[in-house]
Amino acid sequence: MKFISFKNEYLNDKKYKVLTLFGIKFRFKSKKQNQINNCNYLQTLPRLEIHVCDKCNLNCRGCTHYCNVAQEDRFVDISNFEKDIKEVAKKLNFYEIKLLGGEPLLHPNLIEFFRLTRQAFPTSKIILTTNLILLDTMKENFWEAMKKHNIVFQLTKYPPMNEKFVHYLDLIASHNIIIDNIHVANEFWLFKNPNGDSNSQEVYKQCPEAYCRQLRDGRLYICPDACYMDYYNKYFSKNIPVDKGIDVYKHSSEEIYNYLTTPKETCKFCFAKDKFKYVPWEKSQKKYDEWDGEVANEVIV
Ligand SMILES: C[S@@+](CC[C@H](N)C(=O)[O-])C[C@H]1O[C@@H](n2cnc3c(N)ncnc32)[C@H](O)[C@@H]1O
Numbered sequence: 001m002k003f004i005s006f007k008n009e010y011l012n013d014k015k016y017k018v019l020t021l022f023g024i025k026f027r028f029k030s031k032k033q034n035q036i037n038n039c040n041y042l043q044t045l046p047r048l049e050i051h052v053c054d055k056c057n058l059n060c061r062g063c064t065h066y067c068n069v070a071q072e073d074r075f076v077d078i079s080n081f082e083k084d085i086k087e088v089a090k091k092l093n094f095y096e097i098k099l100l101g102g103e104p105l106l107h108p109n110l111i112e113f114f115r116l117t118r119q120a121f122p123t124s125k126i127i128l129t130t131n132l133i134l135l136d137t138m139k140e141n142f143w144e145a146m147k148k149h150n151i152v153f154q155l156t157k158y159p160p161m162n163e164k165f166v167h168y169l170d171l172i173a174s175h176n177i178i179i180d181n182i183h184v185a186n187e188f189w190l191f192k193n194p195n196g197d198s199n200s201q202e203v204y205k206q207c208p209e210a211y212c213r214q215l216r217d218g219r220l221y222i223c224p225d226a227c228y229m230d231y232y233n234k235y236f237s238k239n240i241p242v243d244k245g246i247d248v249y250k251h252s253s254e255e256i257y258n259y260l261t262t263p264k265e266t267c268k269f270c271f272a273k274d275k276f277k278y279v280p281w282e283k284s285q286k287k288y289d290e291w292d293g294e295v296a297n298e299v300i301v
């Protein structure tokens with residue numbers, strides 16, 4: 001029997017150290033991670049999103065991450081990710097981090113992303129966003145890792161999943177994992193302005209995607225659109241300005257923060273939120289204008 005042991009545990013997203021002395025447990029709140037020194041804290045942004053892969057098994061019309069037209073599957077290499085996420089944690093803090101894609105359940109090493117993200121960001125909310133298609137195939141070690149690293153779900157409920165949705169809720173409940181939120185994706189928004197004549201400051205101010213900073217291959221980007229626009233350009237031979245992102249290794253916290261809070265050329269090719277069109281969800285036909293707010297004809301509002 002062990003008389004003294006130390007362990008980390010998480011309660012309501014807060015990290016605690018647990019000291020067990022002769023069978024009695026003492027719980028201490030851990031020092032906040034990302035603390036530079038005793039009085040300085042890193043700048044905090046609301047959300048970081050990380051593709052574990054770009055491959056998708058559904059392919060929606062107007063995917064804001066352009067996974068329906070990505071020509072390479074790009075499964076993120078775990079050792080590169082380890083370096084990148086550690087470096088990001090030295091430079092910025094995020095209230096929440098979403099692991100997604102593409103469809104994240106396709107990555108064979110997903111649980112390593114859980115471990116490394118939690119290690120780098122002990123106090124952030126970490127969310128796995130999934131379309132659920134593969135949930136029944138997940139092995140016990142997936143569920144154990146969700147629990148161990150305090151990962152919560154964002155479920156996207158697409159029309160093809162309606163019938164089995166309650167089954168998925170039961171499955172998740174049986175493993176005692178928190179569902180942070182459910183996105184009922186009966187409709188998708190279309191927001192691209194092919195003319196590129198929007199006022200970038202104005203659209204950026206209202207943009208819901210601007211909260212979703214992206215990490216891709218050691219660089220940070222303001223949003224999925226700016227980050228993955230190269231897939232659109234390549235597939236359709238277009239030339240919409242692609243954001244180059246900022247190298248997390250070469251820049252200071254302040255430079256990165258400023259970069260991530262400034263509109264980019266790509267913003268000129270988006271409509272402001274009050275001009276978004278909402279259309280019924282459907283599978284992508286991979287047409288160049290399926291993101292285009294102007295051509296949408298089955299408009300809901
Ligand atoms: C890019 S997906 C990645 C994770 C996973 N494949 C999924 O669909 O849940 C992340 C979220 O973005 C949402 N999304 C993508 N494109 C959208 C659009 N045009 N309008 C509204 N939501 C969109 C999806 O419904 C999903 O909730």
Ligand code: SF4
Pocket residue numbers: 056057058059060063064065066067068101102103131
């Ligand atoms: S929004 Fe649709 S196409 Fe895009 S990654 Fe999710 S399931 Fe795939």
Ligand code: SF4
Pocket residue numbers: 203204207208209210222223224225226263264266267268269270
């Ligand atoms: S490019 Fe700019 S306006 Fe368009 S989605 Fe990204 S942040 Fe928003």
